[in-house]
Amino acid sequence: MNVDYIIVGIGIAGISFCEQLKANGKTFIVFDDASQQSSAVAGGLYNPVVLKRFTSVWKSEEQLNLALPLYAKIEKELNVKLDYKMPVYRRFNSLEEQNDWFATSDKPLLSKYLSTNILKNNNEAIDAPFGFGEVLNTGRIDVKTMIEAYKTDLLEKRILFQEPFEYNVLTTERNIVVYKDIQAKHIVFAEGYGVLKNPYFKNSPLVPAKGELLTIHAPSLKIDFVLKAGVFLIPLNDDLYIVGATYEWKDLSQEISIKAKTEMLSKLKKLIKCDFEVVNQLAGIRPTVKDRRPLVGQNERHKNMYVLNGLGTRGVMIGPYAAKQLYNFIEHNIYLDEEIDIRRFENR
Structure with a gap:
């Protein structure tokens, strides 16, 4: 079999690169053994604002301009609902935070995303005496549904092999x-933190971080927006909400933990005042990088081997951007953005 590309991994990074290949008429096959769960358990938020510091996400507008049309295209082609438009409400903890919000909303990069209206809390189930700030142009991508539908489509086309990739069998000629x-x-390796076992990119400066999410059933909560305050609450259907997320750098198993559950519930109980029931808990290992930028680039010795990794917690936003950067680098010799080029770590 002859193809233009082999892709290893079919999470957000792998799907984003597949879409680049499809758009440009390239042939490809995919290997995925479902061993990496970071994309499948992702909250899937796209939010252009760092709500802890009220600052703009790196290249947020450029990322969204690429990502949202891509997800719309996948929705149409696979006949699934992926993009759920909803605002993000940031709970204020003090009058000082309200003032900081107003000051920040005038900044050029943030003025189109931060509403200048302070929203009063009228929901008795939420503890928010200082109200909320509203982030505009936000929403949630149903990553789990996207991956499942995408895999099904690739299987039907017989271009997905659901098996471990055997690095020792790979050769160059x-x-x-x-x-x-x-x-x-x-060949493009988009295998999440599994890249640390990849002999061609085993020295990648990747920092695996375990993350866990809860799903709760809260019939009295009744919110149709994402709520951010210590934890985030993302509404699903049928009075279900995602609660997350945790960060753990020592325990890198993909098993759920009591520690993470306790941490999230402690924060949640400071935010909502209604009864709820925990109905599910998920864990996955995020491929993060110290400078919070993806790892994209070329193997030093084998010039037709590439990495697309390190999307971190904002994968649904940055994945399509990083994938396009890599495609243009490979096919058109266009330099990678130096802030995502894996070579940025060579002299550190």
Whole structure:
């Protein structure tokens, strides 16, 4: 079998790169063994504002301009609902935070995203005496549904192999890579924190961070917006809400933990005052980077091997941007944005 690309991994990064290939008429096959769960358990928020500091997310407008049309295209092609438009409400903890919000809303990069209206809390189930600030142009991508639908489509086209990728079988010959009976011009590794076991990118400066989410049933809460205050609350259907998320750097198992559940519930009980029931808990390992930028680039020795990784907590926003950067680098020799180029760590 001859193809243009082999892709290893079909989370947000892998799907984003597949979409670049499809848009440009390139052939590809995908390997994925479902061992990496970070995309599947992602909250899926796209929010252009860092709500802890009231600052703009790096290249947020450019990212959203690429990401939202891409998810709309996937929705249409796969006949699934992925993009749920909803505002994000940031609970204020003091009058000082209200004043900081007003001051920040005048900044050029944030004025289109931060409403200047302070929203009064009229929901008895929420503890918010100082009200909320509203972030505009936000929403949630149903990442789990997207991955499941995307895999189904690839399986029907017979271009998805659901099996571990055997690095020791991969070889290079002239200007191609060879894997078993497959020949490809290029291979892209988009395998999340599993890249640390990849001999071609094992020294990647990736910092795995375990994250956990809860799903609660809260019939009395009745909110149709994302609520951010210590934890975030994301409404689903049928009075269900996602609660998250935690960060853990020592326990890197993909098993759920009592510690994370206790931490999230402690914060949640300071935010809402209604009864609720925990109905699910999920865990996954995020591929994060110290400078909070993706890892994108080329293997030093094997010039047709590439990495697309390190999307972190804002993967639904930055994934399509990073994928386009990598595609243009490979196919058109356009330099990568130096802030995501994996070579930025060479002299550190």
